Amino acid sequence: xxxxxxxxxxxxxxxxxxxxxQTGVRLAFDHYLVEFxxxxxxxxxxxxxxxxxxxxxxxxxxFRAHRKFPGLRExxxxxxxxxxxxxxxxxxxxxxARRRELRETAxxxxxxxxxxxxxxxxxxxxxxxxxxxxALDQLPDKFRIVLLLSAIQxxxxxxxxxxLEIPLGTVKSRLFFARxxxxxxxx
Amino acid sequence: xxxxLAQKKIIDCFAAGVAVLxxxxxxxxxxxxxxxxxxxAQQKLFRALDEGLESLVRVPxxxxxxxxxxxxxxxxxxxxxxxxxxxxxGALTAIVFLALSLHVLWHHPRRPADLSVAFRRExxxxxxxxxxxxxxxxxxxxxxxxxxxxxxxxxxxEPFVExxxxxxxxxxxxxxVAEVPEKRDLALALTRPTHVPxxxxxxxxxxxxxxLEVKSLAEAAAE
Numbered sequence: 001x002x003x004x005x006x007x008x009x010x011x012x013x014x015x016x017x018x019x020x021x022q023t024g025v026r027l028a029f030d031h032y033l034v035e036f037x038x039x040x041x042x043x044x045x046x047x048x049x050x051x052x053x054x055x056x057x058x059x060x061x062x063f064r065a066h067r068k069f070p071g072l073r074e075x076x077x078x079x080x081x082x083x084x085x086x087x088x089x090x091x092x093x094x095x096x097a098r099r100r101e102l103r104e105t106a107x108x109x110x111x112x113x114x115x116x117x118x119x120x121x122x123x124x125x126x127x128x129x130x131x132x133x134x135a136l137d138q139l140p141d142k143f144r145i146v147l148l149l150s151a152i153q154x155x156x157x158x159x160x161x162x163x164l165e166i167p168l169g170t171v172k173s174r175l176f177f178a179r180x181x182x183x184x185x186x187x
Numbered sequence: 188x189x190x191x192l193a194q195k196k197i198i199d200c201f202a203a204g205v206a207v208l209x210x211x212x213x214x215x216x217x218x219x220x221x222x223x224x225x226x227x228a229q230q231k232l233f234r235a236l237d238e239g240l241e242s243l244v245r246v247p248x249x250x251x252x253x254x255x256x257x258x259x260x261x262x263x264x265x266x267x268x269x270x271x272x273x274x275x276x277g278a279l280t281a282i283v284f285l286a287l288s289l290h291v292l293w294h295h296p297r298r299p300a301d302l303s304v305a306f307r308r309e310x311x312x313x314x315x316x317x318x319x320x321x322x323x324x325x326x327x328x329x330x331x332x333x334x335x336x337x338x339x340x341x342x343x344x345e346p347f348v349e350x351x352x353x354x355x356x357x358x359x360x361x362x363x364v365a366e367v368p369e370k371r372d373l374a375l376a377l378t379r380p381t382h383v384p385x386x387x388x389x390x391x392x393x394x395x396x397x398x399l400e401v402k403s404l405a406e407a408a409a410e
Contacts, residue, residue: 033257037252038248041252055248059252128239129242132239148243
């Protein structure tokens with residue numbers, strides 16, 4: 001007759017505590033997800049200017065944040081991390097989209113390339129906004145992120161300094177340079 | 188203060204987000220119409236710049252963002268990045284192609300089971316070819332190709348038989364040898380030239396007639 005062996009309850013208790021810990025981690029992350037998810041989206045939107053792409057990038061950044069969450073429990077660290085990673089992911093996506101567009105244009109025949117916008121088309125479109133976006137694309141990355149974060153409502157220069165983990169003076173000088181650069185391009 | 192310096196300072200103030208102009212700049216623009224117009228234009232420009240930036244980033248997050256992240260964390264259907272799908276597909280295609288190639292090469296139907304046929308091309312006929320018979324030389328000159336056929340039991344290191352074949356006859360000869368299933372040695376012997384040592388004199392054998400009857404034509408016709 002086969003004898004059945006019952007495992008001690010110690011193993012079950014260990015498993016239960018692991019589950020409880022994971023649940024706690026998940027709950028804490030969920031709280032950060034609700035609080036900082038919109039921030040990630042706005043940072044991505046500032047670079048990509050396309051809601052669908054921005055959502056994809058924000059989702060990816062938040063997913064990666066979950067994997068690194070044990071080291072990002074502190075809210076200020078989590079916020080700074082999510083801003084940096086989202087910005088980098090958005091830049092990568094923007095550059096790869098630009099490279100793909102250039103490749104497709106190079107392959108296609110020149111006569112099939114879209115014609116440059118006419119004066120009338122520019123006037124009809126939101127001219128200033130288009131020029132602003134083009135000027136933003138030409139701005140170096142470290143200046144662009146400072147400009148975008150300062151434009152997001154509620155972030156003072158001190159908070160931007162904390163998000164990017166750079167000195168306040170550096171934030172001010174980069175913001176100054178970025179605004180002056182754009183004004184020169186847009187005048 | 189001149190206009191150029193005043194306008195430069197105006198730009199610096201707006202770029203730095205300073206609301207109040209320095210005293211010397213304020214004093215100058217009060218008396219200079221050009222700088223007053225410049226100040227108004229810069230105010231409009233920087234206001235438009237700030238509004239444009241805000242319109243880019245102050246977009247409400249879509250309501251689907253948080254549920255999508257939750258679903259992904261819960262192991263639900265995950266919308267993967269497009270490049271991952273492409274790489275996965277490419278890797279799978281390469282593996283399938285490799286497997287098919289190995290299968291075809293392993294079960295290649297034309298590989299002979301017990302005979303190997305080697306073809307050698309000769310760019311220039313060596314002295315060996317010149318010492319051969321005139322017929323051989325003519326063939327060699329025409330084809331420059333030799334077919335070497337190894338019998339099944341012969342090791343490649345042993346001197347093997349060489350048969351000179353015209354290109355148009357090469358395939359037929361290989362087929363002939365391959366299709367003689369049990370008498371390959373006989374087939375090779377048929378094609379093997381007689382070995383005649385170069386230094387030994389040729390012997391002419393005598394014709395021996397056992398019996399000879401001589402008759403006249405008239406007598407043979409009568410019979």
